[in-house]
Amino acid sequence: MNCAECPVRDAAECHALHQQDPEAFAVLARARVTAPAASLILRAGESASRVFTLYEGWAFRFTLMSDGRRQILGFLLPGDMISLRGLFRRMTFSVQALSDVRLCAFDAEDFREAIKSSPLRERLVQRLILDAAAADAQVAVLGRRTALQRIVHLILDLDGRLKNRGLAGGDDDDMELPLRQNHIGDALGLSRVHVSRTLAVLRDRGAIALGRSGIVLNDRATLRGLAGEVF
Amino acid sequence: MNCAECPVRDAAECHALHQQDPEAFAVLARARVTAPAASLILRAGESASRVFTLYEGWAFRFTLMSDGRRQILGFLLPGDMISLRGLFRRMTFSVQALSDVRLCAFDAEDFREAIKSSPLRERLVQRLILDAAAADAQVAVLGRRTALQRIVHLILDLDGRLKNRGLAGGDDDDMELPLRQNHIGDALGLSRVHVSRTLAVLRDRGAIALGRSGIVLNDRATLRGLAGEVF
DNA sequence: CGGTCGATTGATGGTGCTCAACTCGTGTGG
DNA sequence: CCACACGAGTTGAGCACCATCAATCGACCG
The missing domain is CATH 2.60.120.10 (Jelly Rolls)
Known part of the structure; x- marks a missing residue:
C-alpha cells in the first residue's frame, strides 16, 4: 500500500x-x-x-x-x-x-x-x-467582501486547488463541486437563504449551473470578473 | 544586551x-x-x-x-x-x-x-x-459575531494577552488600549462610523471609557457578559 | 404514501454602510 | 498669536445588504 x-x-x-x-x-x-x-x-x-x-x-x-x-x-x-x-x-x-x-x-x-x-x-x-x-x-475575505464575492472566491479557490492536483480539467471543462448550500453558508458567514439567492444570481448571469449534487462551474471568466481579486 | x-x-x-x-x-x-x-x-x-x-x-x-x-x-x-x-x-x-x-x-x-x-x-x-x-x-469571530460582540471580543482578547505577560493589572485595574477606532474597524471588518457608535453603546453601559489615547477597560464583568463566549 | 432533506421564494425587519456635517484637539506656518 | 489644516471622533439621515420567519416544492427513500 x-x-x-x-x-x-x-x-x-x-x-x-x-x-x-x-x-x-x-x-x-x-x-x-x-x-x-x-x-x-x-x-x-x-x-x-x-x-x-x-x-x-x-x-x-x-x-x-x-x-x-x-x-x-x-x-x-x-x-x-x-x-x-x-x-x-x-x-x-x-x-x-x-x-x-x-x-x-x-x-x-x-x-x-x-x-x-x-x-x-x-x-x-x-x-x-x-x-x-x-x-x-x-x-x-470575511472582513471585506460581499456575499457574492465570498461565494465566487470560494468556488474559484476550490477549483484552483483541484486543478493543482489534476482533479479538475482546464478552463473549458465543467467542474462540479459537491457542496450543500448549508456548507457554503457556514463557511462564509452567510445564511442558507442568502446563499440560495446569491447562487441564483450567479446562475442567471450564466457563471454557474446548479446541478442535483452541487455547483457546476461553466464560465470561469465571468466568475473571475466578479471575484474582485486576482485569480 | x-x-x-x-x-x-x-x-x-x-x-x-x-x-x-x-x-x-x-x-x-x-x-x-x-x-x-x-x-x-x-x-x-x-x-x-x-x-x-x-x-x-x-x-x-x-x-x-x-x-x-x-x-x-x-x-x-x-x-x-x-x-x-x-x-x-x-x-x-x-x-x-x-x-x-x-x-x-x-x-x-x-x-x-x-x-x-x-x-x-x-x-x-x-x-x-x-x-x-x-x-x-x-x-x-468575523463569520458569526455582531459588531458589538466582535469589539468586546477584541478588547478582552488584548487585555488577556497583556495580562499573561504581566503588562496589565488584575480585574479591578483600568487598562488603556492605544487603538484608534480606525484600527478596530479594519481589524473587525466594520466601518469607522459603526465602531464609533458601538463603542458609544459600551460606554453608555459603563463597560468602557473612551480616553484621549485609547479605550479604557473599567468593567470586565460587563464585557464578559456581552462577549457571548467564555473569557 | 408520508417523511425528510435541500432548495427556493416572498415578506419583513435589523444591522451596519455611506454620505455628510460638525466638533474637538493638535500641530504648523505666517 | 492667530489662522488654518489636519486627523480623529461624533452624530444624523437614508439605504443596501443580509438575516429571519414562513410557506412551498421537488427529489429521494423507507
Whole structure:
C-alpha cells in the first residue's frame, strides 16, 4: 500500500511528502481507512493518535459556537493532510466528512519519530505556514467582501486547488463541486437563504449551473470578473 | 544586551525562547532597533533578512485589498515574534508600528542555523500552530459575531494577552488600549462610523471609557457578559 | 404514501454602510 | 498669536445588504 496510488498529483501534500523523502515516508506504518459521508473524523480537544491524509473524497474543518451554530474553517480536498497540528497540540477544530472518504492513516508516534531527522520536517513546517496564511486570507475575505464575492472566491479557490492536483480539467471543462448550500453558508458567514439567492444570481448571469449534487462551474471568466481579486 | 531585559513575562515568546534553550539563544547575534509610530516594519512579499521580536510598543499585521482597503490580521504586543514565517517563506502580510516600538532583531540566517538542532525549533513549531489556531478563531469571530460582540471580543482578547505577560493589572485595574477606532474597524471588518457608535453603546453601559489615547477597560464583568463566549 | 432533506421564494425587519456635517484637539506656518 | 489644516471622533439621515420567519416544492427513500 503506497501513497503513490493516490489519484492525487504534484501539489498534493501526500504526494509531496513522498517525493521529499521516499525512504522515511515509505517506512511509516499506514493503514487505509474509510468513513461515510457526514461522519466525524476528528473531534476538537483530542490530541490525535493518528495522522491522516485525505485520499479520496471531501471533508471540512469546523468549530461549534456557544450558540450551537457552526463555523466551517476550511474544506479539505484529496491530497490534503487532515491532522498535522494534532501531532503537536490538541486539535482546536473538528473534521467531518463531506462525502464518503478514504484516508491514509499514520500512527502519530511513528510520524513524530520519522520527522525528527528528515526533510519531511521542513516540508511540514512549510505546510503549517501555508495553513496560517490561508486562514489569514479567509479573515480578509470575511472582513471585506460581499456575499457574492465570498461565494465566487470560494468556488474559484476550490477549483484552483483541484486543478493543482489534476482533479479538475482546464478552463473549458465543467467542474462540479459537491457542496450543500448549508456548507457554503457556514463557511462564509452567510445564511442558507442568502446563499440560495446569491447562487441564483450567479446562475442567471450564466457563471454557474446548479446541478442535483452541487455547483457546476461553466464560465470561469465571468466568475473571475466578479471575484474582485486576482485569480 | 539580553532579551531578559524585556519588560515581558512568562508567556511572551521572547522570554519563552530564552528559557527553552538559553545557550542557543544567547549566542544569536542581535541588535536593538527602534521604529516610530506608523512606520512600516515589514512589507508583504519580502523574504525577511531579519527576525524581530517586539520588545516594547504595539504593532499590527495587515494586507491591502485590491480596492485599497486595509484588513488588519492581528495585533502584536510586547513579547510577540513578528516575522517567524518570514524565516521560511515570503511574507504574506505587512507589519506596521502602532506606537513607537523597540525591537530585538536577529539575523535570519543565524536564526535558521541556530534552530537546526535545538529545542528552539520545537518551540517555533508550537508558535506556528498557535498562530494558525488564532487565525481560525478570528475567522469564526468575523463569520458569526455582531459588531458589538466582535469589539468586546477584541478588547478582552488584548487585555488577556497583556495580562499573561504581566503588562496589565488584575480585574479591578483600568487598562488603556492605544487603538484608534480606525484600527478596530479594519481589524473587525466594520466601518469607522459603526465602531464609533458601538463603542458609544459600551460606554453608555459603563463597560468602557473612551480616553484621549485609547479605550479604557473599567468593567470586565460587563464585557464578559456581552462577549457571548467564555473569557 | 408520508417523511425528510435541500432548495427556493416572498415578506419583513435589523444591522451596519455611506454620505455628510460638525466638533474637538493638535500641530504648523505666517 | 492667530489662522488654518489636519486627523480623529461624533452624530444624523437614508439605504443596501443580509438575516429571519414562513410557506412551498421537488427529489429521494423507507
